[in-house]
Amino acid sequence: MNELAEPFEMTQPAISQHLKVLEDAGLIVRRIEGKKRPRRLARAGIEEMDQWLARLRKALEANYSRLDEVLAGVETHKKGKE
Structure with missing residues (x-):
């Protein structure tokens, strides 16, 4: 040790x-x-952690995509006011 x-x-x-x-x-x-x-x-533990990280990555990617859409809408709205 x-x-x-x-x-x-x-x-x-x-x-x-x-x-x-x-x-x-x-x-x-x-x-x-x-x-x-x-x-x-422990292979099983590492594989389970890897699967959990993949699910987290997928959820974060979806959140970032939605954020991109919202920000694009804000930019379009700002340009329309100018």
Whole structure:
């Protein structure tokens, strides 16, 4: 665990806490090998996060498209008043 904390300005307990959050979220899994606790990415968790991000991206794109339409209408309205 100390090698994980080494490149960061974080304590070993802080690293452990972050790993616990990632594990609880299903983004990493932990094995037990003697005294070691190696972790790896959890494919299912990463895929679920990727799907969620794709839905979010699609919703944001729709919002930006509507905003573009509103702004184009405002510009047309301003030009008509001039």
